[in-house]
Amino acid sequence: MKKLALLSVSDKTGIVDFAKQLEARDYEVVSTGGTLKALVDGGVKAISVEKITNFDEMLDGRVKTLHPRIHAGILARRDNETHMQQIADQGINPIDLVCVNLYPFKETIEKPSVTDEEAIENIDIGGPSMLRAAAKNSQDVIVITDVNDYAEFIKRYDADQLDADYHRHLAAKVFRHTAAYDALIAQYLTKEEFPEKLTLTYEKVQDMRYGENSHQKAAYYSEPIPEKYSLANAKQLHGKELSYNNVRDADAALRIIAEFPEQPAVVALKHMNPCGIGTADDLLSAWNLAYESDPISIFGGIIALNREVDLATAEKMHAIFLEIVIAPSFTDEAYDVLAKKKNIRLLTVPFGPIDAKGKDEVSVLGGMLVQDRDLLHETAANFKVVSKVQPTAEQLKALAFGQNAVKHVKSNAIVVTTANQTLGVGAGQPNRIDSTKIAIEKAETKPNYDQAILASDAFFPMDDCVEFAAKHGIKAIVEPGGSIKDQDSIAKADELGVALVFSGARHFKH
Template sequence: MSVSAKPAPKAADIQPVRRALLSVSDKTGLIDFAKALHEAGVELVSTGGTSKAIAAAGLPVKDVSDLTGFPEMMDGRVKTLHPKVHGGLLAVRDDAEHRAAMEEHGIGAIDLLCVNLYPFEATVAKGAAYDECIENIDIGGPAMIRAAAKNHAYVAVIVEGSDYASVIEEIKAKGGTSLALRKHLAHKAYSRTATYDAAISNWFAEELKDTAPDYRAFGGHLKQTLRYGENPHQIASFYTTGENRAGVSTATQLQGKELSYNNINDTDAAFELVAEFDPKLAPAIAIIKHANPCGVATGASLADAYRKALACDPVSAFGGIIASNLPLNGETAEEIAKIFTEVIIAPDADEDARRIIGAKKNLRLLITGGLPDAGAPGLTVKSVAGGLLVQSRDNGRIDLLDLKVVTKRQPTAQELADLKFAFRVCKHVKSNAIVYVKNGATVGVGAGQMSRVDSARIAARKALDAAEAVGASQPATIGSVVASDAFFPFADGLLSAAEAGATAVIQPGGSMRDEEVIAAADEKGLAMVMTGMRHFRH
């Protein structure tokens, strides 16, 4: 549908605010804002609960039904969808035809719109039933916001309370709102409605189990403007999506300097990994460097788990990210404080831990209040040239898999426990991934190599370096188990693991040469378990 393209009149930079329409679900700061508008001589028009709150504060307010001549109806679904509202928002004040239409139909100009939308995202996040979610889809709000934002040459639109102060300041200082402010608010308004609609469309897709909708939208709310991205020449920001999942996006930072792009990325990787380990079963620590684990362990205590994780690769752990599946305590904090660490993330921290970490002014301590559910559904998104790759989160859990022993030798109970541990960790290592584990701790990690054999050799080399650093007579890979994130395409990778001292192997299987690999394992006396599930991580 085409629209006439007559040139728009030139609007003045400063536009007076004589009438404001306020309709908000979140009433934080509303009364102070309404008082300031009233004191500036602005007529207040409002709806429903917002109108009642303003009137209860002793302020004069006109109900929107007085403006439209129609009562709110259909349980409040229809109240602002009316020409006297939208005409007041959309009218071009300097257009003679628009002014004539306003006079003919008794439409008064609305110079300021303040709307925050029904809390759809929060309703979904709390797990509300389908019908309740539907009722929290705002219709009139987005329509008014879009109308006001389109006509920002004359109308200011507010979609969140954080902008109340800047609007009042301009009205007091300039007698109205500036075009620069109105443009800024219009941009935010369209961003908000886009994010809102994205949340609704993705919820519908989930409800309908539509894994590939014709259109896919994603939205977020700015949490932090970052100093730079992965490198200093890149611009970056951090947005939250509203997903109800504990993690770096929901964490409270108790201390330390501002998080960087790489800090956030690595902290998320660390916390997602450590969440694989049930805190009811054992304390667990993960140490991450460049989004790959350089040490993961469970232990008799949290401090014990940290020491075991650190022993895997103490060199790489320097300047790393540490995640705990339990509240951080003083004993563990003392151990961590012995070397330079960038970030610690944990469900909580006791007073001793906070005091000890507090002495390290640059060390960030993040508290989340809980662990993310490693088995929860969700989506991951990656940009490519001209598009987005969208997939479901890798929420595969080894405890739910049908493990098959394919060799002559069965794994011992300890080997099986370590094999499961290794596969949990392997899921979080960049492909090609090889992880050696012994007694509930990683002892060698090979990540991101083009060849699986190279990953196996690098992991073994790391173990040898760690042994030499502490004067051990042999690397910890002797008597360990090994996990591979994908099948061994040839027997060479498995043979490299056997040479490193591994006694048992866990891998997905599915190679056309599986029989050859199994035969090599039998020849070496290894036990081998196949999971049937791959964990590529690119």
């Protein structure tokens, strides 16, 4: 008796050739609907599933393979005499191979004008049922859901290498596929912000040479439908593959530069912290400000620019070693200059706002933390002056700039800035005074330090930061406020003639 192969696919790539290969290897092909038509039109002697079920499809095709004569044929264990006798008594033939791929739900919901009705009609029911049944009985049934596995199956069949490990590999792939399919449906239908079950799915972008360190294995995955403004949507124009650390740094740079859309802006980043941020009326001037913020740390850094890279800016960047340059686009002349360096990565990203509906997920041992993104953009309109000294209009601009920069620095975070340039960054110290000292030490050598303000990501637990800043020439400070010792900081500011402003919003970044 011939082996029975059931083929029912939405993606018909290569299916006719695969069916012919099966026929040549003594399989009888059974199929449904559009797949059957494609096979018959292609010269395959396929029979319809109705001839197996003796039941016409109904409900506009919603029910055609959901039938005991299909599922019993798939699920019957060949080593179980009772199973085999039961299907024999019903005149049911065992199905030896199931090749199914699913309705294009992902492609459907990607359409800008998709309706709920259209999306729901593209939720496959019979396909996952057949796949799961075949995968459950994978010791007896070959199950294929990926068009890329057709050739591998034929190769193994001819070499008599359809061993238990291969069956299990295909079954596991099926359950990953159906789980991802269901997860995407669940995400589409879910309205709760934090549901009782968190169903996420990601698709592999690439295997990486290693992870954060050379002894760690790693891979990069993206969302099935990546956000428009994201590294997952980036186009790499030049350079070798991104590393694990490159991806994390580039993501951080994109998050930072999204804070400054109004003007040409440049962010220089190193190890997840900005080492220079500059904004100006033109991109070259913004680059100069970012570079001058910290010309040492920028070496080997990641650069994000929010305007098309021109020749003049490219020539400046070409003069130093940089890992990555990300921008909306590059002029041909700018690209030619930067691409002279073999190892620099050049990426374009469709710039725009960060998706406010998105969540940030962080893995912890045994679980995951999920939270809203910190998309609070600080403006001086929300500040409260708590000192006797009032900040000037220019200082208020700098204070807002500083708060929007410091929120992207690892806590405890202190940034010393002007209204359009970071001068010093103190990041990740166990206490706030050390971060303050680091930021000021870097900043006070800059020629425009007399215009500097200091911004803190969280409140001052005591007045030492205000005192140190004031004694080193800082005239205005912004912090969230909220400490039980706020009054000490206010008193110290008044004593030393510093304008102290409370933003009211903390920006911890761990």
